[in-house]
Amino acid sequence: MKILxxxxxxxxAALTLTLAGCSNNTENEGNGDNGGNSATFRTVDDIxxxxxxxxxxxxxxxxxxxxxxxxxxxxxxxxxxERIAKDxxxxxxxxxxxxxxxxxxxxTAKVDIILANFTVTDERAEKVDFALPYMKVALGVVSPDSAxxxxxxxxxxxxLIVVKGTTAESYFTENYPDVELQKYDExxxxxxxxxxxxxxxxxTDNTEVLAWAKSNPGFTVGVDSLGSIDAIAPAVxxxxxxxxxxLNNEIKTLGEEQFFHKDYDETLAPVYGDDETYKENLVVxxxxxx
Amino acid sequence: MGGAExxxxxxxxxxxxxxxxxxxRISLISIAFSLVLGTAxxxxxxxxxxxxxxxxxxxxxxxxxxxxxVWLFIVFFGITKLTGLNLGGETSAVIVFTxxxxxxxxxxxxxxxxxxxxxxxxxxxSLGLTKFQSYVYIIFPQALRGLIPNIINLxxxxxxxxxxxxxxxxxxxxxxxxxxxxxxxxxxPNAAIWVYAAIFFMYFAICFPLSWAASRLAKKxxxxx
Numbered sequence: 001m002k003i004l005x006x007x008x009x010x011x012x013a014a015l016t017l018t019l020a021g022c023s024n025n026t027e028n029e030g031n032g033d034n035g036g037n038s039a040t041f042r043t044v045d046d047i048x049x050x051x052x053x054x055x056x057x058x059x060x061x062x063x064x065x066x067x068x069x070x071x072x073x074x075x076x077x078x079x080x081x082e083r084i085a086k087d088x089x090x091x092x093x094x095x096x097x098x099x100x101x102x103x104x105x106x107x108t109a110k111v112d113i114i115l116a117n118f119t120v121t122d123e124r125a126e127k128v129d130f131a132l133p134y135m136k137v138a139l140g141v142v143s144p145d146s147a148x149x150x151x152x153x154x155x156x157x158x159x160l161i162v163v164k165g166t167t168a169e170s171y172f173t174e175n176y177p178d179v180e181l182q183k184y185d186e187x188x189x190x191x192x193x194x195x196x197x198x199x200x201x202x203x204t205d206n207t208e209v210l211a212w213a214k215s216n217p218g219f220t221v222g223v224d225s226l227g228s229i230d231a232i233a234p235a236v237x238x239x240x241x242x243x244x245x246x247l248n249n250e251i252k253t254l255g256e257e258q259f260f261h262k263d264y265d266e267t268l269a270p271v272y273g274d275d276e277t278y279k280e281n282l283v284v285x286x287x288x289x290x
Numbered sequence: 291m292g293g294a295e296x297x298x299x300x301x302x303x304x305x306x307x308x309x310x311x312x313x314x315r316i317s318l319i320s321i322a323f324s325l326v327l328g329t330a331x332x333x334x335x336x337x338x339x340x341x342x343x344x345x346x347x348x349x350x351x352x353x354x355x356x357x358x359x360v361w362l363f364i365v366f367f368g369i370t371k372l373t374g375l376n377l378g379g380e381t382s383a384v385i386v387f388t389x390x391x392x393x394x395x396x397x398x399x400x401x402x403x404x405x406x407x408x409x410x411x412x413x414x415x416s417l418g419l420t421k422f423q424s425y426v427y428i429i430f431p432q433a434l435r436g437l438i439p440n441i442i443n444l445x446x447x448x449x450x451x452x453x454x455x456x457x458x459x460x461x462x463x464x465x466x467x468x469x470x471x472x473x474x475x476x477x478x479p480n481a482a483i484w485v486y487a488a489i490f491f492m493y494f495a496i497c498f499p500l501s502w503a504a505s506r507l508a509k510k511x512x513x514x515x
Contacts, residue, residue, distance in 0.1 A: 062472045066473045068300070101363075101367075104363070214476075215476045
């Protein structure tokens with residue numbers, strides 16, 4: 001993807017000259033169109049006076065952002081997006097984004113905010129501005145009910161299933177070298193291996209193992225928060241300080257009414273369960289990570 | 291193997307059809323533009339002027355060498371970054387597929403014209419037809435015969451490639467399918483097979499008549515030789 005993008009941007013310069021002249025007449029066509037706002041971001045006042053906020057969400061990442069069978073957007077991120085629009089007093093326009101194009105949507109101001117399970121990283125923070133976090137993820141370990149693994153130390157000398165290229169693989173290789181790793185390319189292969197008993201436990205993002213254990217009786221998430229904790233936060237176009245500030249205040253204010261706990265109950269509980277410790281391991285209230 | 295009912299829960303089937311319409315709309319508009327512009331490009335590629343031919347050649351190679359995905363990024367994000375002009379997703383898709391379709395059609399048209407033996411033109415001129423008449427009555431009809439099946443093949447390729455537009459926020463039929471699969475991934479783990487089967491039939495329903503027409507035309511043209 002990265003190389004493709006670089007080639008794309010390099011070639012864009014050459015192409016733009018030829019295209020810019022002839023593209024004006026086909027501008028408004030409906031699906032995927034955002035109205036004609038320019039590449040510069042919109043401040044809170046701009047958004048309020050336009051009467052509409054444009055938020056980028058996932059449309060196929062249940063339970064964070066997805067489209068239900070009736071065609072309505074649902075999920076933890078969408079629930080928050082709806083509240084943002086309500087508190088700004090504007091209508092909400094949701095734009096479906098893909099993981100690979102989230103940064104570009106902000107860089108080109110095609111959306112005002114990205115609320116798509118966006119993990120805060122240093123690399124991304126150079127290109128977009130992250131607001132306060134509203135969720136966090138860490139690693140989780142799921143194992144059969146008959147021999148629940150309750151701490152990473154219990155795994156020494158045992159076989160742990162991981163998916164290649166995930167945080168779990170690098171974390172255990174670095175911190176618990178005496179755990180034997182069994183590596184798979186795909187999640188479904190890894191889960192089959194766990195079900196067949198080819199390994200003692202399986203580790204990946206805690207959200208993922210929690211959801212899986214919920215729908216697969218006989219398995220328990222014994223370790224639900226391990227390794228470095230990553231923050232999930234809304235992001236705005238770099239330099240859009242008015243919207244960033246508004247969002248940070250909003251998240252702090254919502255903390256007072258425990259908004260994200262309610263969000264969890266409404267959207268994540270059906271998938272992850274009502275367990276209080278799980279909830280505390282995922283939800284971030286008022287932007288406070290501790 | 292349950293799960294087929296997933297297609298008929300809520301608005302799922304209507305949403306798939308809606309997505310299919312987006313796919314068809316983008317493809318048909320792009321194909322229409324490509325035919326007009328591609329014929330012009332193809333004609334330009336057969337002129338004597340070397341500079342004109344070189345420019346056409348460069349355009350063709352640039353468009354062909356880069357994957358359509360890259361072009362979508364360039365047009366949808368790149369143009370906005372450089373000029374501030376904010377094109378919509380569907381507009382960008384039509385531009386990209388027209389750029390691509392024009393290049394490919396142009397090359398097909400060039401090939402078709404050049405495949406008409408030189409003596410046909412010379413005979414026409416020696417019979418007293420004007421240059422214009424020789425094109426209309428002699429060269430064009432012969433070129434067209436070989437051209438139509440190729441154009442139809444190109445069209446089916448374009449229809450299938452439009453699946454890439456979900457990357458720039460346009461929800462076409464394949465994306466709707468992924469949304470349905472994901473929304474039901476806990477209740478209906480087997481949904482994927484049914485949804486993909488439905489999408490397969492939808493693409494088939496659109497592409498097969500085209501392929502069928504292509505093979506019929508090919509047969510017909512062989513018979514009339």
